[in-house]
Structure formats: structure tokens, C-alpha cells
Amino acid sequence: MAVQFTRIDLTAYPVDEGRRGQLHQGFCQSGPLDPYAFMLANALCGQQSGTAIEFIGALECEFQHPALISITGAAAEITLDGQLQLPWQSLRVERGQRLVVQPARLGSKHYLAIAGGFDFPTATGSACLVRREKQGGLHGDGTPLQVGDIIRSLPPGNGAIPGELPVWLMPDYQEAVNIGLVHGYQHQWLSSLQWQRLYSSEYTLTPQVDRMGYRLTGTAISLPEQALYSEAIALGAMQIPPDGQPIVMMADRQTLGGYPKAGTVARCDLNHFAQCIPGDKITFYQLDADEARARWLLKLSAIKRWLSH
Known part of the structure; x- marks a missing residue:
């Protein structure tokens, strides 16, 4: 399965749970800025952990194979082939469908997860991208994702798909x-x-x-x-x-x-x-x-x- 990015307005980084046991070597821990949204993005894809895309600004991508995905984070308009979708839920996509996420506020953080997790190279035990360390990313050199990049995903596991996040678990992000x-x-x-x-x-x-x-x-x-x-x-x-x-x-x-x-x-x-x-x-x-x-x-x-x- 693969996803091609056709629009990245600001930044898009691969993130996982971060590095463990590497601080004494001078490598930062990294990981998601919003660990709660990251955790639930993976949970909605039926997995306890995995690699997701953390992005700031509008994001657009096209799916080259059927997949199960989720989008979490602050308020945003989400469309799949022009049809409005809800955040904080499991979403099935078909080959050729185009996903667009337009944040309500520029600078807020969002997470795109996929069942099985995205297949990124790892460095010092993590797929996280750290620009100043020149580690991580599609090419392993700390370069953020670019328009035209094609990201493959790993085979999905057998975890139950919860469907939609209940209202009482949704965070209420405020200004x-x-x-x-x-x-x-x-x-x-x-x-x-x-x-x-x-x-x-x-x-x-x-x-x-x-x-x-x-x-x-x-x-x-x-x-x-x-x-x-x-x-x-x-x-x-x-x-x-x-x-x-x-x-x-x-x-x-x-x-x-x-x-x-x-x-x-x-x-x-x-x-x-x-x-x-x-x-x-x-x-x-x-x-x-x-x-x-x-x-x-x-x-x-x-x-x-x-x-x-």
C-alpha cells in the first residue's frame, strides 16, 4: 500500500513514539508534539503504536491502494474526493481517492495514521525526523516530506477497528x-x-x-x-x-x-x-x-x- 503527497503547505514529518535510551549519546527524544492525538490516531487504525504523519498546514494526498486511515488533531475541514469527513474516526479509502485536510487555524498540529503504520527508515531506534540532527525522513537525512513523495505502509495487523472516537474522549482545544x-x-x-x-x-x-x-x-x-x-x-x-x-x-x-x-x-x-x-x-x-x-x-x-x- 502506498500514499502520494500532492500538497504540503508547511511541514509534514514522520513521527513515532520517539527514541528511548539515546539521550546519553546526545540524540533528542523526539516523538509527537501532541502525544494524545498521535496515540488515538493509531488506536483508530487498530494498533497500539505505529508511525504517523505529523503535519502543520494543509495536506493533500492520493491513495494508491485501499487502506484504513484516521486523522486527529485540532479542528480542520477534511474531505475525501470532495466529500466532507469527520475527524477522530476510522476511515476506509479506496485506490485513487484524494484526501484533503485544511486546518481551521494555521499552526495547529494534525496526525494522519494508517493501519499497519507508514514504512519509514529508522535512525537510532526511531522513525522520527529531526532536522538539526539530519536524521529521519524518507531519505534518512532529516529532510521533511515533499510534494511528490510516495510513502509505503506496512501490512495491517489484526487489531479491532473501533470506528469512531466517543465524544467524552475528544480533547477540547482552546485558544x-x-x-x-x-x-x-x-x-x-x-x-x-x-x-x-x-x-x-x-x-x-x-x-x-x-x-x-x-x-x-x-x-x-x-x-x-x-x-x-x-x-x-x-x-x-x-x-x-x-x-x-x-x-x-x-x-x-x-x-x-x-x-x-x-x-x-x-x-x-x-x-x-x-x-x-x-x-x-x-x-x-x-x-x-x-x-x-x-x-x-x-x-x-x-x-x-x-x-x-
């Missing part, structure tokens, strides 16, 4: 979000006044966003001038650089960093944060690590219950 923050490595560097400023202020996502990190602008956070050795950076870590404007590190973040880290975006809220685009308003609230973990496990449990019915 203004309140994000849980788990206190980080240097949380004690922030005085009570600085924490009050952080949690009572509204931040705006700047145009300086990519798969490596999201820069925010708003009330500056002042920290004492202290020397800090570079150390490992977790997914969602909020760094505070000298100008006091937070930077949240995302999937393609570097492995080490020397800025103080106030906290980490909770995994249960990461998908909502990842779907923000420049100009969106963001506030933060304190979330205990155990509570953050419990909320994420509840999300996973809800998906498991749905799939078992």
Missing part, C-alpha cells in the same frame, strides 16, 4: 488554556513573589515556536544570578532565561540545558499546550506530581476501557 505546572529542578530559585507572578499572569505564545521549544511573553520572572551546570531537560520543562520570559521545551529539545527550570508542563495537559499557536493566551497553575501522574493515567485508562468494548 486560551490553563496549564498544570509541576515544580521543577530549580523551583526553590523562585521566591514566593515570583511564583505568585507566574501563576497570576497571562502569557502569550510568540512566533518563536518549533518542535524544539515554545517561547512565551508576559510578566518577566526574576531569578537570582547563580551558576548552573548544564543538565538533562525533561519534555515540557519550563526554562527561565536571563530575560525572564519562559521557554517550554518540546519534543525535539536538546538533551542538556543550562537555564534554571521552574517546572514542567504536566503530561495530562501537554496536548492542549502543544496545540497552541502564536497569539494564544496561556495561564499556569500548580499541580502536584502525583496528581499530574494520576490524571494522565486516568486518560490512558479511559482509552483502554473504550478500546475493550
